Amino acid sequence: MAGRAGTDPGTAGDAVVARAIDLTKTYGDADARVTALDHVDVDFARGEMTAIMGPSGSGKSTLMHCMAGLDAPTSGRVVVEGLEVSSMSQRQLTKLRRDQIGFIFQSFNLVPTLTAEENILLPLQIAKRPIDRAWFDKVVDVVGLRPRLKHRPSQLSGGQQQRVACARAIMARPSVIFADEPTGNLDSRSSREVLGFLKDSVHDYGQTIVMVTHDPRAASYADRVLVLADGRIIRDLKHPTYDRILAEFATEGDAGDAAGTKARADA
Numbered sequence: 228m229a230g231r232a233g234t235d236p237g238t239a240g241d242a243v244v245a246r247a248i249d250l251t252k253t254y255g256d257a258d259a260r261v262t263a264l265d266h267v268d269v270d271f272a273r274g275e276m277t278a279i280m281g282p283s284g285s286g287k288s289t290l291m292h293c294m295a296g297l298d299a300p301t302s303g304r305v306v307v308e309g310l311e312v313s314s315m316s317q318r319q320l321t322k323l324r325r326d327q328i329g330f331i332f333q334s335f336n337l338v339p340t341l342t343a344e345e346n347i348l349l350p351l352q353i354a355k356r357p358i359d360r361a362w363f364d365k366v367v368d369v370v371g372l373r374p375r376l377k378h379r380p381s382q383l384s385g386g387q388q389q390r391v392a393c394a395r396a397i398m399a400r401p402s403v404i405f406a407d408e409p410t411g412n413l414d415s416r417s418s419r420e421v422l423g424f425l426k427d428s429v430h431d432y433g434q435t436i437v438m439v440t441h442d443p444r445a446a447s448y449a450d451r452v453l454v455l456a457d458g459r460i461i462r463d464l465k466h467p468t469y470d471r472i473l474a475e476f477a478t479e480g481d482a483g484d485a486a487g488t489k490a491r492a493d494a
């Protein structure tokens with residue numbers, strides 16, 4: 228287990244926050260088996276924003292869910308901050324998700340009966356953790372929610388709701404935030420605001436973010452872009468420009484399928 232700092236992958240303080248080792252996830256039984264993740268090996272570096280792209284059904288959400296302890300892998304390991312997620316009990320998983328992991332969903336997942344402020348603070352209250360008011364104020368100002376704190380989700384636009392979800396995720400200062408198509412339901416202006424905030428949190432506070440997106444423009448905010456196809460990582464681009472990402476998808480047909488076909492042809 229963790230302890231030998233520097234040798235064990237993902238020990239707190241290491242450059243690697245989260246790691247998948249030979250991660251495989253299959254659904255269904257023998258005659259209807261779907262391989263959602265096919266022996267995936269990947270490291271996520273501290274203080275980096277990684278975008279995950281790929282066609283629909285390529286395993287992006289499954290990877291996020293397995294990394295975040297929301298779904299159990301069929302084989303292989305997930306390590307977050309030196310802790311073996313893949314062998315945790317439900318109780319340990321709950322604690323891990325509370326203390327170490329933030330998750331942002333496409334559909335915001337706010338509690339409709341609570342105000343924006345109450346939603347942002349809810350995870351800390353459930354965990355009975357003290358609320359750092361200075362940090363709360365900073366986060367609220369960065370996401371521009373100060374005038375909306377007493378509003379309920381139904382009184383907020385989609386972009387504002389997702390900024391509440393971002394604030395909620397970052398409030399606990401998790402080791403890593405996983406975001407599954409966080410701008411998938413947003414117009415382009417709200418997308419830019421949410422992406423700008425996520426990117427700022429990486430550069431200003433060293434937040435680590437792994438974000439699924441279909442949008443090359445959104446992916447261009449990231450320090451690194453991974454492309455999945457058929458449950459495998461087929462591309463790993465460091466600091467790609469928008470043009471470079473577009474070029475990956477430059478063939479006709481569905482953007483993601485084009486990437487998969489191109490990569491296989493290149494291989």
Ligand SMILES: Nc1ncnc2c1ncn2[C@@H]1O[C@H](COP(=O)(O)OP(=O)(O)O)[C@@H](O)[C@H]1O
Binds near residue numbers: 254284287
């Ligand atoms: N709960 C499930 N039961 C059965 N098959 C699933 C389930 N979740 C995902 N899959 C299948 O696993 C594959 C990967 O899905 P997913 O990770 O959601 O892809 P993506 O997020 O890239 O669209 C798909 O073929 C999908 O149909």
Ligand SMILES: [Mg+2]
Binds near residue numbers: 287288289
């Ligand atoms: Mg998905």
